[in-house]
Amino acid sequence: xxxxxxxxxxxxxxxxxxxxxxxxxxxxxxxxxxxxxxxxxxxxxxxxxxxxxxxxxxxxxxxxxxxxxxxxxxxxxxxxxxxxxxxxxxxxxxxxxxxxxxxxxxxxxxxxxxxxxxxxxxxxxxxxxxxxxxxxxxxxxxxxxxxxxxxxxxxxxxxxxxxxxxxxxxxxxxxxxxxxxxxxxxxxxxxxxxxxxxxxxxxxxxxxxxxxxxxxxxxxxxxxxxxxxxxxxxxxxxxxxxxxx
Numbered sequence: 001x002x003x004x005x006x007x008x009x010x011x012x013x014x015x016x017x018x019x020x021x022x023x024x025x026x027x028x029x030x031x032x033x034x035x036x037x038x039x040x041x042x043x044x045x046x047x048x049x050x051x052x053x054x055x056x057x058x059x060x061x062x063x064x065x066x067x068x069x070x071x072x073x074x075x076x077x078x079x080x081x082x083x084x085x086x087x088x089x090x091x092x093x094x095x096x097x098x099x100x101x102x103x104x105x106x107x108x109x110x111x112x113x114x115x116x117x118x119x120x121x122x123x124x125x126x127x128x129x130x131x132x133x134x135x136x137x138x139x140x141x142x143x144x145x146x147x148x149x150x151x152x153x154x155x156x157x158x159x160x161x162x163x164x165x166x167x168x169x170x171x172x173x174x175x176x177x178x179x180x181x182x183x184x185x186x187x188x189x190x191x192x193x194x195x196x197x198x199x200x201x202x203x204x205x206x207x208x209x210x211x212x213x214x215x216x217x218x219x220x221x222x223x224x225x226x227x228x229x230x231x232x233x234x235x236x237x238x239x240x241x242x243x244x245x
Contacts, residue, residue, distance in 0.1 A: 003043035006030065009050060012059040014096070017121030029053050062116040063097060064225035068217040069111050075102040086111065089220050100124060100209070101132075101185055109134070109206030110214050113222070119230075122237050123210060129183040129244055130237070133208035135169075136190060138199040142168065142176040146197045156192040164193060175202070211236050 010021035022040055024030055030037050031051040050057055073084045087095050100112040100123045123130050153161040170177040191201050207214055211233055
């Protein structure tokens with residue numbers, strides 16, 4: 001009798017992606033009906049009981065939202081230092097959703113929220129090369145040499161080289177406003193690149209992630225993403241994957 005592949009079943013619980021589920025299965029953390037399962041192709045039947053690390057899991061309905069993060073909030077569900085988090089702005093019925101990527105405390109802009117572990121992995125895995133667009137202002141007038149350097153790559157940490165495509169929108173002797181396109185997701189990537197070049201980031205806002213933008217959102221506001229839009233997103237990701245293959 002056909003069932004659901006175990007990794008897909010685990011991912012559908014929102015616990016992790018299918019790739020993460022494969023790792024859990026291989027590590028021996030998964031049990032089905034009291035039996036440890038390490039076979040990646042194992043099929044789960046409708047009445048089976050699945051446990052991960054001793055906790056029973058169930059498939060859940062996937063939810064997707066766009067959220068406009070204001071400055072002053074960190075992108076996490078809990079903070080040991082007691083700082084404000086984005087979940088202070090969200091109703092409790094959305095607290096189970098996870099952010100797709102992060103924005104640092106003083107950055108603003110678009111965050112996709114979901115409990116779809118597979119989609120999170122598809123959007124954030126280093127090999128995915130999903131475009132993210134930022135509106136950034138810095139102190140000082142950026143030079144063409146620095147723009148070229150950002151495109152060619154800057155080693156922001158040992159062994160980590162960051163790349164960015166820069167489109168200058170406004171520029172004078174005191175400041176520069178630009179749009180910056182990234183295909184990576186390194187920690188504080190834009191800020192570290194400008195710090196390396198001797199500039200200070202004044203404002204940083206993510207205005208687009210994959211096909212989604214901030215259109216129709218006010219700061220602190222969230223709106224559901226429609227099923228048709230998720231279908232469009234998956235088609236977009238499939239095209240990127242085929243181009244990178």
